[in-house]
Amino acid sequence: xxxxxxxxxxxxxxxxxxxxxxxxxxxxxxxxxxxxxxxxxxxxxxxxxxxxxxxxxxxxxxxxxxxxxxxxxxxxxxxxxxxxxxxxxxxxxxxxxxxxxxxxxxxxxxxxxxxxxxxxxxxxxxxxxxxxxxxxxxxxxxxxxxxxxxxxxxxxxxxxxxxxxxxxxxxxxxxxxxxxxxxxxxxxxxxxxxxxxxxx
Amino acid sequence: xxxxxxxxxxxxxxxxxxxxxxxxxxxxxxxxxxxxxxxxxxxxxxxxxxxxxxxxxxxxxxxxxxxxxxxxxxxxxxxxxxxxxxxxxxxxxxxxxxxxxxxxxxxxxxxxxxxxxxxxxxxxxxxxxxxxxxxxxxxxxxxxxxxxxxxxxxxxxxxxxxxxxxxxxxxxxxxxxxxxxxxxxxxxxxxxxxxxxxxx
Numbered sequence: 001x002x003x004x005x006x007x008x009x010x011x012x013x014x015x016x017x018x019x020x021x022x023x024x025x026x027x028x029x030x031x032x033x034x035x036x037x038x039x040x041x042x043x044x045x046x047x048x049x050x051x052x053x054x055x056x057x058x059x060x061x062x063x064x065x066x067x068x069x070x071x072x073x074x075x076x077x078x079x080x081x082x083x084x085x086x087x088x089x090x091x092x093x094x095x096x097x098x099x100x101x102x103x104x105x106x107x108x109x110x111x112x113x114x115x116x117x118x119x120x121x122x123x124x125x126x127x128x129x130x131x132x133x134x135x136x137x138x139x140x141x142x143x144x145x146x147x148x149x150x151x152x153x154x155x156x157x158x159x160x161x162x163x164x165x166x167x168x169x170x171x172x173x174x175x176x177x178x179x180x181x182x183x184x185x186x187x188x189x190x191x192x193x194x195x196x197x198x199x200x
Numbered sequence: 201x202x203x204x205x206x207x208x209x210x211x212x213x214x215x216x217x218x219x220x221x222x223x224x225x226x227x228x229x230x231x232x233x234x235x236x237x238x239x240x241x242x243x244x245x246x247x248x249x250x251x252x253x254x255x256x257x258x259x260x261x262x263x264x265x266x267x268x269x270x271x272x273x274x275x276x277x278x279x280x281x282x283x284x285x286x287x288x289x290x291x292x293x294x295x296x297x298x299x300x301x302x303x304x305x306x307x308x309x310x311x312x313x314x315x316x317x318x319x320x321x322x323x324x325x326x327x328x329x330x331x332x333x334x335x336x337x338x339x340x341x342x343x344x345x346x347x348x349x350x351x352x353x354x355x356x357x358x359x360x361x362x363x364x365x366x367x368x369x370x371x372x373x374x375x376x377x378x379x380x381x382x383x384x385x386x387x388x389x390x391x392x393x394x395x396x397x398x399x400x
Contacts, residue, residue: 071342118338130334138318138326142271
């Protein structure tokens with residue numbers, strides 16, 4: 001398969017690219033580097049990406065920005081970033097990419113465990129993640145040509161926790177997290193939320 | 201208790217007001233009628249509502265607009281309406297209302313079964329509903345003064361189905377739907393999604 005990975009230069013994206021590259025051709029897109037550059041906050045940038053890349057068999061997104069802040073301090077910009085970038089940026093990958101994926105191809109997006117197991121400061125991230133789970137469930141009903149759409153729900157990634165000086169014992173490595181993306185791309189599910197701990 | 205119901209002139213809101221009025225004082229707010237007028241799409245309007253109403257013991261929202269459209273035809277305005285009105289309108293009720301609710305008081309919002317059981321054309325509604333479920337889970341962790349926040353997840357309401365010329369046999373009446381709102385207001389849960397069929 002020819003697989004476009006958006007966010008391929010991030011911690012999870014790099015691991016997903018490494019794992020999937022064993023059996024597939026990978027095209028890497030990133031905000032700052034990669035074979036192609038894309039800004040998920042811009043529909044024009046996403047349109048430009050698909051125009052440049054052409055047709056692929058799968059699109060994997062490990063991208064999308066949303067910030068942490070105490071609920072009492074979370075301002076309009078904080079909500080906007082989560083909803084316009086992590087949520088609508090990934091939704092727009094599906095909206096704008098559906099004509100650039102071959103019959104039977106797939107989209108795999110990224111949400112996260114905070115939708116169902118929130119933590120202090122995660123309000124905006126939790127909302128975006130919860131919306132993404134419902135998005136794939138609903139959109140899967142309406143995709144044609146056998147197209148599939150799923151979302152991977154990672155837990156905290158060990159490498160990220162270590163970078164942040166956190167105890168990483170409860171985390172899952174990026175390489176292990178990547179296995180859920182492989183399951184989404186190579187499997188036949190659609191409308192599903194793939195919880196990373198179930199694919200270790 | 202003194203309970204502010206936003207959306208009190210709608211089908212569910214009217215039934216919730218009727219049921220809760222047996223034991224509580226009800227203040228009705230609506231977009232077009234009611235004791236007070238409010239536009240959930242406007243933060244200024246929500247701020248004005250709370251300034252006029254003063255302090256209450258509970259806020260119930262049965263309001264918020266989001267539209268149905270085939271995924272292939274759902275445009276930016278359709279996503280914006282669901283995210284800015286049904287989702288952020290209700291989130292803003294909590295953000296702007298938290299200083300107007302007495303200690304131990306509660307917020308009860310409205311999502312819906314389409315977050316987990318979508319139907320054709322429900323993409324935007326499903327997303328808003330899923331985000332609301334995650335929002336209350338996350339926000340509940342951070343509310344102080346014993347404040348609670350929950351969301352009711354109605355199934356299709358019989359009266360609405362009949363108005364739309366649908367077979368209403370799978371629906372739940374507005375009066376029965378109201379029971380979940382009473383459970384949220386009078387109970388002690390927080391961060392919960394109250395599925396209407398569990399409160400009949």
